[in-house]
Every structure is written in structure tokens, then in C-alpha cells.
Amino acid sequence: MPRPRVDVVVLSMNDRPDEETAAQATLLAQSDVDVRVVVVGNGCRPEVVPPGALTVCLPENIGIPGGRNAGVDALRDAGDPADWLYFLDNDAAFPRTDVLARLVAEAERHPDAAWVQPRLTGPDDATTPRRWVPRLRASNPGRPGRVTSMTEGVVLVRRDAFDAVGGWNSRIFLYHEGADLAWRLYAAGWNGWYAASIRMHHPLTTPARHALYHRLAARNRIWIAHRNLPAPLLPLYLGVWTVITLARAARGGGLGETLRGTREGWTTRHTQRRSPMSWRTVYRLTAAGRPPII
Incomplete structure (x- = not known):
């Protein structure tokens, strides 16, 4: 062989x-x-x-x-x-x-x-x-x-x-x-x-060692959600991650860059071509242990 x-x-x-x-x-x-x-x-x-x-x-x-x-x-x-x-x-x-x-x-x-x-x-x-x-x-x-x-x-x-x-x-x-x-x-x-x-x-x-971390991490969460998720899941996913991201930034630093990245993500999200996953894919992700809202 x-x-x-x-x-x-x-x-x-x-x-x-x-x-x-x-x-x-x-x-x-x-x-x-x-x-x-x-x-x-x-x-x-x-x-x-x-x-x-x-x-x-x-x-x-x-x-x-x-x-x-x-x-x-x-x-x-x-x-x-x-x-x-x-x-x-x-x-x-x-x-x-x-x-x-x-x-x-x-x-x-x-x-x-x-x-x-x-x-x-x-x-x-x-x-x-x-x-x-x-x-x-x-x-x-x-x-x-x-x-x-x-x-x-x-x-x-x-x-x-x-x-x-x-x-x-x-x-x-x-x-x-x-x-x-x-x-x-x-x-x-x-x-x-x-x-x-x-x-x-x-x-x-730690990823936070990079100067771009807080801004790009916040921006990219919005981008990948806009690109991949069915419309009804967008507010759930982004709401959960916004709370988590802001809480981490407030505790560990980088709050200003996180807010900047969040604003950048929202204003530029349409540069990411949407191709929403099917509800069957949502089910498969959930069955595998991670529903696409967390």
C-alpha cells in the first residue's frame, strides 16, 4: 500500500x-x-x-x-x-x-x-x-x-x-x-x-498579544455570521457574542478596540457575500454539540 x-x-x-x-x-x-x-x-x-x-x-x-x-x-x-x-x-x-x-x-x-x-x-x-x-x-x-x-x-x-x-x-x-x-x-x-x-x-x-486582536475578533464575528447564518439566527448569535466579547474586553482590556471592531463589522458586513446555511446544517451543528448561536 x-x-x-x-x-x-x-x-x-x-x-x-x-x-x-x-x-x-x-x-x-x-x-x-x-x-x-x-x-x-x-x-x-x-x-x-x-x-x-x-x-x-x-x-x-x-x-x-x-x-x-x-x-x-x-x-x-x-x-x-x-x-x-x-x-x-x-x-x-x-x-x-x-x-x-x-x-x-x-x-x-x-x-x-x-x-x-x-x-x-x-x-x-x-x-x-x-x-x-x-x-x-x-x-x-x-x-x-x-x-x-x-x-x-x-x-x-x-x-x-x-x-x-x-x-x-x-x-x-x-x-x-x-x-x-x-x-x-x-x-x-x-x-x-x-x-x-x-x-x-x-x-x-494568548491571541491578545497581537495589537489587532480586539478589533478584528469583534469585526470578524459579525462578518462570519452575516456570511453564513440564516437571518433569524443573526440577532441571537450576534447578541450572545456581543455580550461575551464586551464582557471579556471590559475585564481583560481592549474595550475601545472591541467597540471599534464591532462598529466596523456592522458597517461593512455587506462586503461579505451571504450564503446562509440550511436549517438542516443548523440541526447538524446543534446535534454535534454547538448550535450556531454560541
Whole structure:
């Protein structure tokens, strides 16, 4: 039986060379899979590139979803694209040499899953912040199962499903692009699977370390809701998330930028082309544990 082939997309801004070198070393050590890598320089020429990898040099930073799409396009244009895509943050690491092979095996055991999500932990192989667990009931991150969201920087995706729904939404730039892609994959009849026994490592960082976090997170929640949800669910979803977002900002900082992002989202929401999911998709999301109002 031929070994599975995986096309891996890594983004770089040349801002963490030591972490990138370590991440790529663990990627190249993956066994029982054939890996092809593209390193996308988002507004730069990537400086840390493994031997034989493709490179894409974007003249400006077009955001994480756009950069990942550029990597997928480059792999397709190179010919003979693999059946599997893996999106890898440049500071994430494979703790074992069999991670990719095990993820592909999980995907083959769950043919209705468009993506398979490993459990993301800190470098200690144990600590998993709640925000890294791709479901609402996050108190037990070791429990596998069907999920409706994804952790974008460490995820295996079927290429045919990814291509069929148009890939990442490049307009989002940063934050919540995984929720948008997951909803569109569900709308196309797929679901997601959380392979909690398979781990990936990542530094224990917080998204709020980025200056754009509060504004873009608030704006993008409105954008993805306008793009994907049936009209009756829009006020419910946005009402819940507005309360949650404002409460978090008031407690943890960034209230002004959150209000700015909320205003920007409302005034520009029509730039996102609406393609509301069916009520059957709403039911499937609800049955999988996350109704699209929270």
C-alpha cells in the first residue's frame, strides 16, 4: 500500500527563526507519510526553508487565511497535489514522528470528516487552554469526538473538501477564519473530528498579544455570521457574542478596540457575500454539540 501524501503549508514573517527551525525539523522527521512543504513569506522572502520545499514570496502581508490560500495554490500549481493538506503554525511542533500518519489514519476511519484536529498542548504535553479545545465542553480536553470548529494552525484537511468550499476566507485577515471554514464545510455535508489522543505542541501564548486582536475578533464575528447564518439566527448569535466579547474586553482590556471592531463589522458586513446555511446544517451543528448561536 502506498504511503499517504500530505501537502503542508507553513506561513512565515521571519519573526521567529529559532522556533521555525525547530518546527520544520519535527515536520521533516514525520514517518510513514510523504510530505511536500511550501513556506509562504507573508510580506517577505522566507529565510527558514527546509531542503526541497517550495517558497512563495508575497509582496505584502495579506493575512493568515490569504497566505495559507497562496500556499495551497502553489502546491496545486506544482502538480500532482496530495489528497491531504496540513496547516502548520511556524512555532508549533510535532512531539512524535508518527503524528501526521496517525491523523491521516483517523481521517480514513472517519470518512465524513473534512478535517481532523489533534489536541493542542503546551510544550509540557499536558496543558491545554480551553480556547484550544474545539468544542464547548472543554473541561476534558482528552475526550475525542465530532466537532464544529477548528484550531487553524494545526489541522489536517481533505483537499477535495477544502477546494469545494473555496478554501479560507481571505477577507478575514486574522481570527475566526476557522469558524467560518468549519461552518462552510458543514454546509457542504461534512463534519470535523477531534483526535484527542494525538498531540501537537505550541507555546502557551494568548491571541491578545497581537495589537489587532480586539478589533478584528469583534469585526470578524459579525462578518462570519452575516456570511453564513440564516437571518433569524443573526440577532441571537450576534447578541450572545456581543455580550461575551464586551464582557471579556471590559475585564481583560481592549474595550475601545472591541467597540471599534464591532462598529466596523456592522458597517461593512455587506462586503461579505451571504450564503446562509440550511436549517438542516443548523440541526447538524446543534446535534454535534454547538448550535450556531454560541
